[in-house]
Amino acid sequence: MEIRSMQPEDVPLAERLSAEAFYELDVRIRRPHETEPEKRSPEQAEKWNRRTRRFLDTDPEGCVVAVDEHGLAGFATSIRRDDAVWALATYAVRPGLQGQGVGKRILALAAQHGADCPRWMLSASDDPKAVRRYRLAGFDxxxxxxxxxxxxxxxxxxVGGLRQGSLDDVGLLDHIDRLARGAGHGPDHETLASMGTLVVDTAGRGYAYAGTSGPALLAALDEETAVRLLWECLARTTDERAVVGHVTAANQWATDVGLACRLSLGTDGYLGVRGMAPPATYIHNGALL
Ligand SMILES: CC(C)(COP(=O)(O)OP(=O)(O)OC[C@H]1O[C@@H](n2cnc3c(N)ncnc32)[C@H](O)[C@@H]1OP(=O)(O)O)[C@@H](O)C(=O)NCCC(=O)NCCS
Incomplete structure (x- = not known):
């Protein structure tokens, strides 16, 4: 098994492997109230490829693959921002090869990219193997x-006091992110902008990317602003099924907003953090944190 840096030609292979691994995981852990797992669409696959190529541009040292005699065996992509936060973006091993130590080696190499960052973040699936790996790596x-x-x-x-934003607002957005999670999203705003419409508080106290099914990311400096932004995100949903994911216990205000408009509440995965508490008045993005 060779563990090495990811190359541009690995990206479509990693996309296929991740689509397969996450579909297999969804089938394996699906609970009775959850909808039937769906395979990733070609459009979603292309978005995944674009996002991963950006990671290779900004963080080549954080992107790692494992290769065996059958081809790509696993990979991890990770990013560091402001020399302060290291975030594991995505991580998978080929189904059939999982649970045999490949993931441990991939994660160890990817994590070297964040070795001197005081804060680490990830959003974990419910796979018991992933959660075990993360806890053993020191994540709360x-x-x-x-x-x-x-x-x-x-x-x-x-809801008042909000305006549509643009990439010209990145300085403000990064300032809010630094106070909320310890680092700006910097180049990741380009990817986030493809996930939803940027909505910014006119007093400069928060922002959100409002996607068709819910917020792709929401960051605010106080609860009142966070609540307004979430209402706005819900008002802007166009999909029949709205989803507000990645809500931790530090963000009870978000459960109150969701319940007030009659959404159902459940649990899904974990926020993993090291060197920090779970951010409050903040709903992280699954890959960009
Ligand atoms: C998460 C993932 C990348 C880890 O890679 P991996 O090669 O399976 O990981 P490893 O084998 O190195 O580590 C898994 C650990 O769980 C243990 N394990 C194996 N089967 C297990 C099971 N059914 N339940 C709990 N633990 C299990 C392993 O023994 C190992 O622990 P150890 O090193 O202390 O012995 C891989 O399992 C995967 O792709 N899962 C599906 C996609 C996913 O959830 N990705 C993470 C998204 S956040």
Whole structure:
């Protein structure tokens, strides 16, 4: 087994491996109330490839693959921002080869990219192998909640004090991120902008990327701003099934907003952090944290 840096030609192979590994995981751990797992669409695959090529541009040292006689056996992509936060973006080993130590070697090499960062973050799946790996790597694990369902539009309040943002706002957004999680998202704003419409508080106290099913990321300096931003994200949903994921116990305000518009509440995976507490008035993005 060779463990080495990811190269551009590995990206489509990593995409296929991750699609297969996460589909197999969804089938394996699906709970009765959850919808039937779906395979990744060609459009989602292309987005995945674009995002991963950006990781290779910004963080080549954080992107690692394992290769055996059958080809790509596993990979991890990770990013460091402001020399302060290292985030594991995505991580998978070929189904059939999992649980035999490949993931441990990949993670160890990827984590060297963040070795001198005081803060580490990741959003973990419910795979017991992943969670074991993360705890043994020193992450504190905080269960994530998810709210989903059809938004009761009659419950949506009129929300003021927000405007549409653009990439010209990145300085402000990074300032908010530094206070919320310890590092700006920097180049990741380009990827986030493809996930939703940027909505910014007119007083400069928060922002969110409002996607078609819910927030792709929400960061605020106080609860009142966070609540307004989440209402706005829910008002902007166009998918039949809204989803507000990655809500930790530090963000009870988000459960209150979701419940007020009659979304269902459940749990899904973990926020893993090292050297920091789970951010409050903050809903992280699954890969960009
Ligand atoms: C998470 C993942 C990348 C880890 O790679 P891996 O090669 O399976 O990891 P390893 O074999 O190095 O480590 C798994 C650990 O869990 C243990 N394990 C194996 N089967 C297990 C099971 N059914 N339940 C709990 N632990 C198990 C292994 O013994 C090992 O622990 P150890 O090193 O202390 O012995 C891989 O399992 C995977 O792709 N899972 C599906 C996708 C996913 O969840 N990715 C992570 C997203 S956050």
């Amino acid at each position: 694990l905080h269960p994530q909640m998810v709210l989903w369902g059809q938004v009761d539009r009659s419950a949506l309040p009129t």
